[in-house]
Amino acid sequence: MAKRIDVTDLNVYYGSFKAVEGVSMTVEPRSVTAFIGPSGCGKSTFLRTLNRMHEVIPGGRVEGKVMLDDQDLYAPSMDPVTVRRTIGMVFQRPNPFPTMSIYDNVAAGLRLNGVKNKKTLDGIVESSLKGANLWTEVKDRLNKPGAGLSGGQQQRLCIARAIAVQPQVLLMDEPCSALDPISTLAIEDLINELKSEFTIVIVTHNMQQAARVSDRTAFFNLKATGEPGRLIEIDDTTRIFNNPSEQSTEDYISGRFG
Amino acid sequence: MSSVTGVSATDELPGPDGRPPLSGDAASTGRVGDRIFGGAATLSGVVVIVLVSLIAVFLIVQAIPALADNSANFFTSREWAPGGDNPRFGILEFLWTTVTASTLAMLISVPVGVGVALFITQYAPAWMRRPAAALVDLLAAVPSIVYGLWGLITFSPFFKPVQGFMEDKLGWFPLFAPTGISGGTIFFIGIVLAIMVLPIVTALSREVFDQTPLAHKEGALALGATKWEMIRTAVLPFGRPGVISASMLALGRALGETIAVTFLVSALADGSPWTWSLFNGGETFASKIANNAAEFSNPSKTGAYIAAGLVLFVLTFVVNSIARVVIERRKAFTE
Numbered sequence: 001m002a003k004r005i006d007v008t009d010l011n012v013y014y015g016s017f018k019a020v021e022g023v024s025m026t027v028e029p030r031s032v033t034a035f036i037g038p039s040g041c042g043k044s045t046f047l048r049t050l051n052r053m054h055e056v057i058p059g060g061r062v063e064g065k066v067m068l069d070d071q072d073l074y075a076p077s078m079d080p081v082t083v084r085r086t087i088g089m090v091f092q093r094p095n096p097f098p099t100m101s102i103y104d105n106v107a108a109g110l111r112l113n114g115v116k117n118k119k120t121l122d123g124i125v126e127s128s129l130k131g132a133n134l135w136t137e138v139k140d141r142l143n144k145p146g147a148g149l150s151g152g153q154q155q156r157l158c159i160a161r162a163i164a165v166q167p168q169v170l171l172m173d174e175p176c177s178a179l180d181p182i183s184t185l186a187i188e189d190l191i192n193e194l195k196s197e198f199t200i201v202i203v204t205h206n207m208q209q210a211a212r213v214s215d216r217t218a219f220f221n222l223k224a225t226g227e228p229g230r231l232i233e234i235d236d237t238t239r240i241f242n243n244p245s246e247q248s249t250e251d252y253i254s255g256r257f258g
Numbered sequence: 259m260s261s262v263t264g265v266s267a268t269d270e271l272p273g274p275d276g277r278p279p280l281s282g283d284a285a286s287t288g289r290v291g292d293r294i295f296g297g298a299a300t301l302s303g304v305v306v307i308v309l310v311s312l313i314a315v316f317l318i319v320q321a322i323p324a325l326a327d328n329s330a331n332f333f334t335s336r337e338w339a340p341g342g343d344n345p346r347f348g349i350l351e352f353l354w355t356t357v358t359a360s361t362l363a364m365l366i367s368v369p370v371g372v373g374v375a376l377f378i379t380q381y382a383p384a385w386m387r388r389p390a391a392a393l394v395d396l397l398a399a400v401p402s403i404v405y406g407l408w409g410l411i412t413f414s415p416f417f418k419p420v421q422g423f424m425e426d427k428l429g430w431f432p433l434f435a436p437t438g439i440s441g442g443t444i445f446f447i448g449i450v451l452a453i454m455v456l457p458i459v460t461a462l463s464r465e466v467f468d469q470t471p472l473a474h475k476e477g478a479l480a481l482g483a484t485k486w487e488m489i490r491t492a493v494l495p496f497g498r499p500g501v502i503s504a505s506m507l508a509l510g511r512a513l514g515e516t517i518a519v520t521f522l523v524s525a526l527a528d529g530s531p532w533t534w535s536l537f538n539g540g541e542t543f544a545s546k547i548a549n550n551a552a553e554f555s556n557p558s559k560t561g562a563y564i565a566a567g568l569v570l571f572v573l574t575f576v577v578n579s580i581a582r583v584v585i586e587r588r589k590a591f592t593e
Contacts (some may be wrong), residue, residue: 056479058384085482095473099495108491109481158477165481 002199003069003168004031005050010064011228012045012054019045021228023064023251024032025218027169027173032191032200034210034237037220038252042229043192044173046220050201051171052080068168085113085168088162093178096146096161102129103142105157109165132160133190152183159190163198170194172202176209188213207253210242219249284465317568324561332565336532338546340562341555347562349569353525355444355540356570359519360512362448363455368505370452371459378460379467380489391464398456406518411452414522421537432534442524445536450522451515455508456579462507466500467493499585506581510574516544525549543570 005027012020020042035043045054052073054060066073073083076095096105106125107115115121125142129135136157138149146157155175162170172191175186191200201246204210211219218234233246244250251257286292327345330337335348364479378390418440425436437443474492483491524539547563554560 053476053480056476081484082481088478091473091476091480093473094488095471095477097474097477097491097495099498108478111479112483112487112491133415160482161477226500 002197004029005169005199005201006065006067007050008065008067010046010049010062010066012049012062013060014043014057015059018228020049020229023231025231025234027199027201028216029199030195030197031215032195033216033218033234034214035175035201035203035218035220036205036207036210036252037229037232038222038257039205040225040229041202041220041222043218045229046231047173047201047203049135049235050169051089052083053089055080085109085165086167087171088165088167089171089173090155090158090162090175092174094151094158096149096154096157098145098147100146101143102138102146102149102157102202105146106160106164109161113165128160128164129157132156133164133186133193133196134160138195150183152179152186155179155183155187156190158195159187163194167198169199169201174203174205177205184209207241211237218250219244219246221248221252263497293393314571317564317571320557320561321565321568322561324558325565327558328562330445338528338562339504341553341559345558345562349543349566351540352543352566353569353573355523356513356542356544357571358536359444359448359451359542360509362445363451363512364505364509366449366452367456367459368501371456371504371508372463372501374456374460375463375467376489376493378464380485380493381513391461392420394457394460394464398461400457400519402454402515403521405450405454407520408523409446409453409518414441414446417449421445425537433536435533435535435537436537437533437535439524439537439539440553442522442539443537447519447522447542449511450518454515454518455512458508458511459501459504462500462504463497466497466504471498502581502585509577513574514544514570515542516548520548521543543567 005252007023007025007027010023011018023046024169035047037043043118048054048060049062050066050073054062062074064074068086072078087227096102097108100108103125104130110121110124115124126135126139129138134153137153138144146154149157155178159170159175176187179187184187188209191202194200195215202210215238216234217237217240219240220229221232222229232249233240233244235244240249241253244253282323286296303562324340324345325332326349328340329344330346331349332348333353335346336351337346337348338344340347374394378387378394421440421443424434428434429436470493474496475488478491480487507568519542523541523545525541526539543566547567550563554563
């Protein structure tokens with residue numbers, strides 16, 4: 001179920017603006033990899049290239065190579081729709097579909113894949129909501145609108161929606177930045193449980209969060225505004241936070257800038 | 259966005275922290291500025307309600323004496339001979355013509371208008387969006403007499419062979435039965451009305467589709483939706499109340515459209531036989547009243563026309579109420 005991601009020499013452009021330069025890294029299956037770094041360093045942009053969501057933004061394109069096990073995500077024959085069905089994404093602000101019920105939100109991805117059987121849908125909706133630690137809170141109101149839930153619940157609903165289609169990889173773009181500490185804790189616990197099944201990549205502004213949830217941490221930085229962001233280093237989380245190889249990483253971790 | 263139903267996609271949006279929008283007097287601070295502005299707004303609101311009520315009262319008061327003198331059934335008779343010693347008049351023909359022509363106009367303009375709006379907001383290249391939107395807004399402002407002229411002079415000759423073809427191939431179906439009338443048939447008027455209201459449907463639908471939050475669109479795309487699936491899961495549901503409002507506004511215009519229709523209709527001779535055919539002529543409420551404005555010679559005669567106007571008034575009212583109910587039923591699901 002979980003797959004490895006291999007990135008080689010990736011540049012990301014928006015039009016003629018080079019947003020990210022020369023990133024190479026490996027993301028291990030069944031692990032949590034955290035991206036940290038100051039605002040504008042390209043970590044979210046880079047995350048989006050892992051399921052080709054950057055193409056949604058006009059002018060977004062990449063150079064370089066991203067491999068999911070032995071599949072080239074940017075091969076000419078590769079359909080971005082297929083990529084996104086394999087690599088799910090959770091966004092900064094919870095974005096359940098406002099016109100859909102809780103049930104329909106979770107079932108949305110499955111229905112896009114052509115699953116129509118009511119029993120199959122019921123089963124997967126239940127297991128996904130359980131997988132997102134939301135089932136007990138919503139099982140009596142599956143037909144109520146998803147937008148009626150609290151922010152934290154909405155975000156877990158979005159995670160349930162993403163894992164319902166059984167992706168190989170789950171990308172999370174600052175999933176807790178719009179949430180209160182209790183809801184954040186619930187999501188972090190969930191990430192810990194999900195990593196036994198999925199490869200997880202999480203962008204976070206919160207260094208403690210990276211330290212708490214991740215196995216590996218990647219530090220991104222940029223020389224100056226207008227310059228492309230770069231990957232400074234990626235290593236085991238304990239090492240990044242205790243004994244990083246780069247001076248700028250240590251400066252950032254210790255709060256000297258950023 | 260204002261609309262005839264008073265409902266728009268943004269009406270019920272909660273504030274950023276999820277509270278319902280401030281309403282009523284809750285936000286007033288009681289200072290002079292607040293009280294003046296609050297009073298002015300309240301006054302405007304009251305004036306609108308009073309005006310609409312007065313119009314209704316006017317119509318009813320003027321219509322009642324004429325209706326009391328009427329010796330034919332007002333709703334089921336096709337005769338129209340108001341005034342005189344023994345007035346006989348009924349609205350069946352106008353009701354049929356008005357409703358069918360407008361329905362046909364909606365059947366054509368709503369799907370096409372939504373399609374155009376989706377094209378402009380979702381498919382058109384970025385450089386084309388603004389000019390295309392401006393063009394549509396401009397079309398919405400073209401006076402209806404221009405559509406009437408265009409329909410009569412340019413479009414009518416094109417439509418004749420189409421009607422001939424349809425009568426030939428589909429004439430066995432009562433709605434398309436040949437009647438010997440060509441030119442200002444119900445079908446033709448429906449098409450001209452459709453073209454006339456198309457920019458309204460398009461302009462308002464474009465406005466709401468454009469406001470679909472990027473987060474919802476990205477949510478759908480990240481699930482592996484194709485563009486069309488993204489539109490179906492994110493854009494269309496979000497725009498639904500707006501599209502309904504737009505359609506109602508357009509329908510209101512189609513039902514009440516006077517000048518273009520007056521220009522185009524083939525009025526039927528008195529006593530011509532009833533037919534279900536859309537290729538029949540016939541007057542709408544508005545065109546009948548406009549065509550006979552010169553005849554308002556005595557109260558009894560005038561009353562008959564006002565009664566017809568009252569039916570149009572109620573018809574628009576009912577249609578808008580239905581739209582309101584449709585939107586209200588799904589309110590919990592519109593954020």
